[in-house]
Amino acid sequence: MKNLKQILKAREILKEESPLIHAITNPISINMVANAILFLGAKAICAAHPEEVSEITNISSSISVNLGNITSERMKAIELAANSANKKNIPLAIDMVGVGSSTLRYNFANKLLANNNFSLIKGNSSEIRALALGKSQAKGIDVGEADKIEKENIGKIAEEARALAKKYKSTILITGKTDLIVSSDSYIRVDNGVENLSKITGTGCMLTGIISSFMTVEDPVSASILGLLILEIAAEISNTDRLYTFFVNLMDGIGNIKDDDLIKAAKVKEIKF
Numbered sequence: 001m002k003n004l005k006q007i008l009k010a011r012e013i014l015k016e017e018s019p020l021i022h023a024i025t026n027p028i029s030i031n032m033v034a035n036a037i038l039f040l041g042a043k044a045i046c047a048a049h050p051e052e053v054s055e056i057t058n059i060s061s062s063i064s065v066n067l068g069n070i071t072s073e074r075m076k077a078i079e080l081a082a083n084s085a086n087k088k089n090i091p092l093a094i095d096m097v098g099v100g101s102s103t104l105r106y107n108f109a110n111k112l113l114a115n116n117n118f119s120l121i122k123g124n125s126s127e128i129r130a131l132a133l134g135k136s137q138a139k140g141i142d143v144g145e146a147d148k149i150e151k152e153n154i155g156k157i158a159e160e161a162r163a164l165a166k167k168y169k170s171t172i173l174i175t176g177k178t179d180l181i182v183s184s185d186s187y188i189r190v191d192n193g194v195e196n197l198s199k200i201t202g203t204g205c206m207l208t209g210i211i212s213s214f215m216t217v218e219d220p221v222s223a224s225i226l227g228l229l230i231l232e233i234a235a236e237i238s239n240t241d242r243l244y245t246f247f248v249n250l251m252d253g254i255g256n257i258k259d260d261d262l263i264k265a266a267k268v269k270e271i272k273f
């Protein structure tokens, strides 16, 4: 794991370079995703028409695809974007929204994984378990009670994700109260964040857009650490029981949180397999 001060340099570099990030995402969270990318200093485009998606992918520096609220058109667009990204070695992240609850999404996700290389595969613990085990206790797009990461099952869930990381030569990010960034030789746990992050919609989708932005500058593990810390420590600072106030403050925090606040509050630990 890289030193946090080193990883934080990606924030300034992203602002200087302002790369174009192509996010194919769902209509529930598309505005949050695009704004979060802009607030970090990058540029966002959310092209999803199959006839333009390859052209847009080819001029982008990172691609983020999301299975939420999937449609036939977006499935076609995601396949084309993934294919073009791989051909040009552009970093590619996928957010496995709902694969634990929908056979359509589960089969589509497996087809995508078989035919493309993803730099980052992200989901909550039910979504990643569905991919790893072929079954999970997902509650729609949310994690099911039985799949939540706890002290007792953290090692088991990390090993399941490790098998996926090896199989698909990828980094696996599992989000939740504890987040796990899983590679073939170690996993990193991030214990920041507040429960209210799970009470407003789209925070997981937005996180994928944030990490995709940092993947233009950093490797997927470091980009994940940085994206998680920005979202989760901004949430800690913004926390209030007024959910819409929390939401507004959180969005402000994503662009404005200070490096010192991130360093002071970060709860990050690497565990070797």
Ligand SMILES: Nc1ncnc2c1ncn2[C@@H]1O[C@H](COP(=O)(O)OP(=O)(O)O)[C@@H](O)[C@H]1O
Residues within 6 Å of the ligand: 123, 124, 141, 142, 143, 175, 176, 177, 178, 179, 192, 193, 194, 195, 196, 197, 198, 202, 203, 204, 205, 207, 228, 231, 232
């Ligand atoms: N109970 C919690 N405590 C702290 N952070 C949380 C909690 N639940 C979710 N988060 C954070 O909220 C963000 C979105 O995660 P999650 O809700 O798991 O994604 P999704 O919306 O894709 O299911 C992540 O950064 C995650 O760490």
Ligand SMILES: Cc1ncsc1CCOP(=O)(O)O
Residues within 6 Å of the ligand: 026, 028, 029, 068, 069, 097, 141, 201, 202, 203, 204, 205, 206
């Ligand atoms: C409500 C909803 N349905 C499909 S995607 C979505 C937005 C929320 O996605 P996430 O909480 O995974 O970011």
